[in-house]
Amino acid sequence: MQPLIHSKLHNVGTTIFTVMSQLAAEHGAVNLGQGFPDFPMSDELVSLVDKAMRNGWNQYTHMNGLPLLRERLAAKAAQLYGAAIDPDAQITITPGGTYAIYTALTTVLQPGDEVIVFEPAYDSYIPNIEINGAKPVLIPLRYPGYSIPWDEVRSKISGRTRMIMINSPHNPTGSVLREEDMRQLQEIVAGTHIIVLSDEVYEHLIFDGIAHQSVLRYPALLERSFVCFSFGKTYHCTGWKMGYCISAPSLMQEFRKVHQFNCFSCDTSKQVALAEYITHEDAYLSLSDFMQQKRDYFRKLMEATPFRCIPSHGSYFECYGYGHFSNETDKELAIRLTREYGIATIPVSAFYKEGKDDKVLRFCFAKKEQTLERAVEKLVHLC
Incomplete structure (x- = not known):
């Protein structure tokens, strides 16, 4: 049988x-x-990985990520977005941005919860929601500009709404959220238990002089958000599958409970190389x-x-x-x-x-x- x-x-x-x-x-x-x-x-980044491996950085590093890399990511968030981030309590290095998204969803969702998702949507979102027994509540972006219809978002909020997912710059359309979008989101979730998951893997790939509206710019949103990033998109090394998540300390504590049993520790030598290379600000x-x-x-x-x-x-x-x-x-x-x-x-x-x-x-x-x-x-x- x-x-x-x-x-x-x-x-x-x-x-x-x-x-x-x-x-x-x-x-x-x-x-x-x-x-x-x-x-x-970058040839330099490749050389830094080689150097790290030859210098013996080939065993496990800290479950939350190499401390020096997290410290430098916190400094970068402060410089770019004015965010005060505790590298020990709020940043976890992950094997890619998609993994970070899955882990955030799994950390939060219970069967029967609802998650607002804007379509067209990156293909992992809906399966990740459904595998956790939750329900995606689908809202189409306004074609052809692919903007968020915030009035419809308000109408779809229910007692079961547990999360709203946003993605900017957006895959697949290349649309971006503006300051007014972030204000609308902040008003909608204020005074609720709704969590925000912000997919920002293309944070440095934004054009036409537009400022990236990271959740990290908005303290009231950050305290209820998981914000997911990708080294692969920033440094042209998508095959590395290296990323990270930033969140409020209480949310990150729960995130790490799930993370420790799925991954425990990411590639050490690449983290050592990234911790040095990230000091070259011009690269991003x-x-x-x-x-x-x-x-x-x-x-x-x-x-x-x-x-x-x-x-x-x-x-x-x-x-x-x-x-x-x-x-x-x-x-x-x-x-x-x-x-x-x-x-x-x-x-x-x-x-x-x-x-x-x-x-x-x-x-x-x-x-x-x-x-x-x-x-x-x-x-x-x-x-």
């Missing part, structure tokens, strides 16, 4: 990212689907200009195609509409582009639980210029 498993995620299959990446590999397509750079990370302060140049270059190239730009103000991504020239579903078009034109994208309907299709594709522009040129030249004659 075969063992019987009652799936906790019975509606979940292979993610669209895996599907499109496999399809891209099969057809030798340029992959502008999955969000990772194809240019090298110059990142927005560096990536905006790529966005602008890609946008200029795309003007020769029939696609219509939906402007991104942050992240690795820009979305493009095509409903004016094709009635295909976004998934159908994404597959056709991969097979017939040799360019892989991601259909934005994949970021909606019910597959809402506005006929929009997501493109990753965090690539070398030659890669972007090879991709777009294939689209110029698209019909």
Whole structure:
């Protein structure tokens, strides 16, 4: 008799990212689907990891993360956002931003709780909520600007609402939250038991002179929030799977109870290297200009195609509409582009639980210029 498993995620299959990446590999397509750079990370940072390993930093470090790294992250938060963060009580190093998000959800959620999620949403959010027995309450962002409808948020608050999830800069659309959004959020959660989970993995990838509205800027929000970050997005090393979470001391205490039994300790040598490299402020302060140049270059190239730009103000991504020239579903078009034109994208309907299709594709522009040129030249004659 075969063992019987009652799936906790019975509606979940292979993610669209895996599907499109496999399809891209099969057809030798340029992959502008999955969000990772194809240019090298810092040689200095690589050398610092090598140095740390050769100097014996190869065993467990502190469960909460290397103390020096946490101290320097606290100093960075103070410099950028004016936040007074206790590195011992409020910062935990994690194996990636997605892990931090999952751990925060698992720390808080009980069966029957409700979590407000804005769609399109990063694909891990809803499964992470459901695996904890909670219910995602889905609110679509206003298309095409992908802004939050705060009146609808107010109408969806119930006695079961346990958490609101925000993401800025936003994946997949590149939209960003403004100061007014943070004021609205602060008013909604004031005087409640609602917790905020803020996904800020693209904090340094924000364009057009816009200031990143981190929860760390807002003490009244931080006291009820988990704020999740990624070293991989900041330093072009997504395969490292290194991130961190900042929260209020009481929330972090509970976060660490879950963390200690899932991970216990993250890669020590990389933490040692990051603790030294983070002192080079220009590496993250110059990142927005560096990536905006790529966005602008890609946008200029795309003007020769029939696609219509939906402007991104942050992240690795820009979305493009095509409903004016094709009635295909976004998934159908994404597959056709991969097979017939040799360019892989991601259909934005994949970021909606019910597959809402506005006929929009997501493109990753965090690539070398030659890669972007090879991709777009294939689209110029698209019909």
